Amino acid sequence: MVIMEPRPAPGSVGGLADPMARRIQLFPTEARQAWTLGRDWAYATPLAAPRRIVVCGMGGSAIGADFLRAALRDVLPVEVVRDYMLPPCDPDTLVIASSFSGNTEETLAAMQSPEARDAHKLILSTGGHLTSLAAGLGAEVIEYECEGPPRTAWEFGFLPVLGLLTRVGVAQHLETEVERALDALESQAPVLQAFATVLAPPLAERLPFIIGAGHLAPVARRWANQMNENSKRVAFFGEIPEINHNFLLALTDHRAGAIVAMLLDSELSNERSRRRVDLTEQLLREHGLAYERVLVPGVSPLDVMLRGALLGDWLSLELAMTEGVDPSDTAVLERFKRDLVRVPALH
Numbered sequence: 130m131v132i133m134e135p136r137p138a139p140g141s142v143g144g145l146a147d148p149m150a151r152r153i154q155l156f157p158t159e160a161r162q163a164w165t166l167g168r169d170w171a172y173a174t175p176l177a178a179p180r181r182i183v184v185c186g187m188g189g190s191a192i193g194a195d196f197l198r199a200a201l202r203d204v205l206p207v208e209v210v211r212d213y214m215l216p217p218c219d220p221d222t223l224v225i226a227s228s229f230s231g232n233t234e235e236t237l238a239a240m241q242s243p244e245a246r247d248a249h250k251l252i253l254s255t256g257g258h259l260t261s262l263a264a265g266l267g268a269e270v271i272e273y274e275c276e277g278p279p280r281t282a283w284e285f286g287f288l289p290v291l292g293l294l295t296r297v298g299v300a301q302h303l304e305t306e307v308e309r310a311l312d313a314l315e316s317q318a319p320v321l322q323a324f325a326t327v328l329a330p331p332l333a334e335r336l337p338f339i340i341g342a343g344h345l346a347p348v349a350r351r352w353a354n355q356m357n358e359n360s361k362r363v364a365f366f367g368e369i370p371e372i373n374h375n376f377l378l379a380l381t382d383h384r385a386g387a388i389v390a391m392l393l394d395s396e397l398s399n400e401r402s403r404r405r406v407d408l409t410e411q412l413l414r415e416h417g418l419a420y421e422r423v424l425v426p427g428v429s430p431l432d433v434m435l436r437g438a439l440l441g442d443w444l445s446l447e448l449a450m451t452e453g454v455d456p457s458d459t460a461v462l463e464r465f466k467r468d469l470v471r472v473p474a475l476h
Contacts, residue, residue, distance in 0.1 A: 130394070130422040131328065149359060149449075149456040152281040153442045154322075157315040160435065163273070163284040164307055167292025172269050178297045179223035179249065185210040185239040186227035186286060189279035190253075192354060193286025194227060195347035196438070200291060200431055202344075204300055213238040218248035226250070226268070227286040229279035231257020234469075240266060251293075253286055278459065280358055283351075283438075303431065310432040317426075317436060325443035328391075331421055332448060335389035337362065340409070342369035342402040344430040345393040348437035352391070355445035359456035362448060369405050377409070380416040390420040395433045 182205065184194035191211055198207035208216065213235050218224055226240040231254040239245070240252075240259065250268035254260050255275060263270045271289050275282035291307065294300040337356055341349030349366040356364035367376060379385060390413055394406055406422070413420040425440065427433030449456040 130424055147446070147450075147456065148277070149281070150446055152277040153439070153446060154318075156281075156284065156439055156442065157311070157318050159275070159282075160284045160288060160314060161311050163288035164292050164311060166271060166273060166285070167289030167294075168296065170271055170289065170293060172293075174269070176223075176249065176269070176293070176297055178294075178299045180205060180221040181218075182207045182223045182225065182290075183210060183215060183218055183248070184208070184225045184227055184286075185212075185215060185236050186225075187211055187233050187235050188354075189281070189283050189358075190227045190229045190233065190236070190286050192280075192347065192351055193283045193288075193290075194225070195350055196283075196287045196434055197290055199344045199347050199434060200287075200303065201294075201300060210239060211235070213242075215239045215242050215244040217244050220247050220249070222248040224248040224250050225253060225290060226259055227253045228257065228259050229255055229275070229282055231255065231259035231261075233259075237262075240268070251290075253289060255282075278457065280355065306429045306431050310427070310429060310435050313427070313432050314435050314439065318439065321436060321440045322443045324440060325447045328421065328423065328440075328444050329447040329451060331389055331419065332362075332391075332444075333451065335419055336387050337364040337391055338388045339364065339366045339391045339393065340369060340372060341366070341393040342406060343395075343398050344434050345395055345398070345425065345437060348425070348434055348441065349391075349393055351438050352393075352441035352444065355441055356448060358459075359442075359445035360448035360452060361454045361458075362452070369402060369409065373405055373409065377412055380412060380418065385416070385418055388418070390418065392420060392422040393437065394422055394424045395427065395430075396424070397427065397430055397433060 194209040201207050224245045226236050228236040250266055252259055252263055252268050252270045260270050273285045295304045339349040339352040346368045353364040353366035356362045392406055410422055425433050425437040427436050446456055
């Protein structure tokens with residue numbers, strides 16, 4: 130098991146002159162800003178405590194909703210929609226449109242769908258077409274500023290909502306937990322940055338398969354997404370217990386040697402989940418497959434999630450620098466969007 134230990138962060142880690150490195154370095158500060166934004170936001174109309182939340186978003190604008198769902202797991206249901214269509218929503222549902230640019234095709238379509246008509250609606254964005262539609266949709270808007278790409282602003286799709294919910298009596302018990310987690314994130318940021326250099330070498334020649342359970346499931350998704358986008362690496366994620374019902378049968382595949390499994394672990398996970406991690410590790414070892422078990426520290430699930438996310442960001446940047454690729458390059462995505470414009474829209 131790889132355990133994070135305090136150590137100074139080398140000044141060269143991730144190449145701090147790189148714009149993406151600067152964005153990652155700002156995460157603890159901007160996470161606190163995002164939390165404060167929701168805590169202080171003045172909504173135009175009174176917001177009742179929802180009984181259900183549906184978040185529509187894509188990419189870096191959707192991952193925050195996965196963290197929200199994990200944070201509110203014992204409080205109320207949160208559904209994340211990465212599509213053009215929403216499920217049926219009623220007046221007790223809070224529908225949140227999370228779009229960094231405000232121009233995300235799928236999110237615009239979902240927010241304007243008949244299914245959203247009766248729900249309370251909230252928009253999280255830096256501007257764009259979505260915010261211009263807010264009045265007509267009867268939606269409140271929390272607008273924020275961020276200089277980087279959407280994946281560096283994911284906290285604005287998570288913490289403002291959590292801050293807002295503490296004010297309407299839904300998640301008041303999480304207020305102290307959030308504050309302590311943000312304090313820990315600031316103090317432990319250099320340690321997380323340094324730890325990324327320890328985790329990077331085993332990933333050099335293999336395809337990462339990131340695995341998490343419970344509150345580490347969204348962290349596993351975040352790691353894989355960041356490796357895709359920042360490192361330009363093929364990477365996948367899976368969730369325990371689900372992978373114990375399918376993936377394990379593929380361990381005999383001779384091509385499985387191409388992967389390295391990253392088992393994210395937390396001392397706060399329930400006993401059954403940790404036992405599943407133990408047995409998954411045992412099977413990987415018995416089949417001679419590469420793996421790393423990473424214990425992500427933290428005194429609360431939210432603390433673990435935020436530290437885990439930042440660790441994964443630094444790791445993706447370390448891999449990008451090792452490969453000599455530009456972590457900020459999005460040329461392929463931009464081309465895809467241009468090509469998509471030529472395809473007739475759905476009606």
